[in-house]
Amino acid sequence: MSSFTDIVLDKESNQHLYIQLYSQLKDLIIQDKIKHHTKLPPIRKMADLLSVNNVTVVNAYKLLEQEGYVYKKIGSGTFVQDISTKKLQNILMDESVELFGEENNHLATLNLASTAPTPDLFPINDFKTVLNEVLDRDKGNAFVYQESQGYHPLRESIMDYIKGYGIETNIESIQIISGAQQGIDILAKSLLDYGDVVFTESPTYTGAIAAFKSRSANIIQIPIEDDGIDIKSLEGKLRSLKPKFVYIMPVFQNPTGHSYSQEKKRKILDLVEKYDTFIVEDDYLSDLSFFDKSNSTLKAMDKNNRVIYIKSFSKIFMPGLRLGFMVIPNSIYNEVLSAKHTSDISTSGLMQRAFDLYLNKGKWQKHIRYMESIYKRRFNVWIDCLEKYIPREITWYTPNGGLNFWMSLPHGYSSNDLYKLCSKNNILIVPGSVFYADQRDSQFFRISMASVHSKDIDKSVKKFADIIRIFLKDSTRKQIPMDMYTPFL
Ligand SMILES: Cc1ncc(COP(=O)(O)O)c(C=O)c1O
Structure with a gap:
């Protein structure tokens, strides 16, 4: 239950309380801090816990249900959905993964998954x-x-x-x-x-x-x-x-x-x-x-x-x-x-x-030139930081442009497992499995530079590299059976 006590609602904020509750619960679910099939506190209990109206909780639960993060069992309550597939889809479609800056949310997430530009770049x-x-x-x-x-x-x-x-x-x-x-x-x-x-x-x-x-x-x-x-x-x-x-x-x-x-x-x-x-x-x-x-x-x-x-x-x-x-x-x-x-x-x-x-x-032409200059600068910093911090067991392809780096763990390691470890540490990456029609696990994964501001690149790559190091050191991590690599025929 300790995750629920982490929830803090700001009554001075312009944002509706039910939206605040909805988004904090959603983050906890996305980050696996509330396990799937966990029962959410009953409406009245949650309302008492947060000192808010019952309606606030009802509306937040309703929104979570509409978006598939929770499900209701008649007579039993509201439970957390197993969102592993939905979560990956959302990341890839850049839909509901928000960029949580420290100023917006106490659960700062490093988003290396989204390929959408950050709103500060919008004209x-x-x-x-x-x-x-x-x-x-x-x-x-x-x-x-x-x-x-x-x-x-x-x-x-x-x-x-x-x-x-x-x-x-x-x-x-x-x-x-x-x-x-x-x-x-x-x-x-x-x-x-x-x-x-x-x-x-x-x-x-x-x-x-x-x-x-x-x-x-x-x-x-x-x-x-x-x-x-x-x-x-x-x-x-x-x-x-x-x-x-x-x-x-x-x-x-x-x-x-x-x-x-x-x-x-x-x-x-x-x-x-x-x-x-x-x-x-x-x-x-x-x-x-x-x-x-x-x-x-x-x-x-x-x-x-x-x-x-x-x-x-x-x-x-x-x-x-x-x-x-x-x-x-x-x-x-x-x-x-x-x-x-x-x-x-x-x-x-x-x-x-x-x-x-x-x-x-x-x-439009002016804007494209602006975006190109911003991203080119960021791209060069990314290349330097990847070379400086990422363990040498990891290989990647450096494109001539764009936003993505396609990376590879050593042969036999599972990028689904890396994805899970990263999620637990508030880092979003995209495991290779979502890019294959049969969703097979592989050693490949994608990171994107779109959502990381210039000033944050160095510390972000360093943080990510630390997690990779922990991942590689953990000898209990399962190796993917080799036949999982058979090309799709
Ligand atoms: C390759 C590719 N095509 C299409 C899209 C969807 O783009 P739009 O936002 O224009 O629908 C994306 C979004 O991530 C994409 O990566």
Whole structure:
């Protein structure tokens, strides 16, 4: 019960008491400080313990239940859910993992899992200006149902903007989406049926695995190498199977950080033409290229309209804006439009209009340069600190940019176990298992630099390195059976 007595509510705060209680209980659950299936104190008892109203506790428990952190047993009370899978999903989708600074929460968590920028980097003043301008200019029209394909002037602005990236397209091929995740989900809905085959890299983005699984698709993962997908293996599988599409991230692949060589890009384009399928190119991060500006998108090289291009702004702008776009071939236009309409009718018209103005005022370009300079500086400090502190038994890949480091424990060690030890010590990392369709344990894990401020990098890496050292020293740690490494066939 001692965890519950740690809860402190600030009655002077602007934040509702039930929200404070909800978020502190959620942290305790996420950090495993309250074990799953533990019974939460009854409402009246908890209310007495914290000197608050019963309603405060009822509302906090209700919110926890809605988000799947607790469950109710009629007549017995409220119990903590086993959230291991949910927790990992949330970390990867960057949804409900909050960044707890010392000033916000007594349980300071070092978040090396999230790839979302910290809110202090959001261009709030510039965005406020464009929002106000849109409201003055468009009045109520900013709140009507927007056309499903997207606000026409925004699609026009995007068409012009991506010309700068070598992507020549027409306005009809641009579909506005409420974030790249929705784009992936829409493609899954429009192109995949039960049992259909889809190829991905191995490992791959967990949100894509989830979307494809939701359609009961058969996910075939193909190993990724330093310079892109294993082409031999890809061709071998294309010969025997007919995937609806091949989902890849050619620049700063998530989670490994690998980027495709120009040669592999050309080869994969030839292969999808030869075997008559599509590539889904998820461009979630190419803007953060620190050293190599020749990182062209695959779409820019696509002469045969084989590439469905998805662009997210979340990692370099504001993830909560829920805005992105796709460039789609004509042949799937109707299916995609219909799936988008079914999903949410349209992406917020107000946000589309504001973003259009933001682009046209040149603010976007300025913001990207700003983010690039911040992250480039942080990246260099990260490289130094990793080299200085991380034990030499750990290896990692240093990408040319992006936000992630894909690391490896010595062969046979379990990154799921490392993840658990880190969680107990208030450090969030992402174990490799979530990036595989079969969720197999492995020695790999991902850390991200997105959520650590410059001044905290040194002490954060040091703290993390200390935990790794403890982990490696603990000889009782189980070794993963070698057959767990068998590639996914
Ligand atoms: C590779 C990849 N694609 C897509 C997304 C989802 O992005 P959005 O916020 O635009 O939906 C993420 C988010 O983590 C990602 O890592």
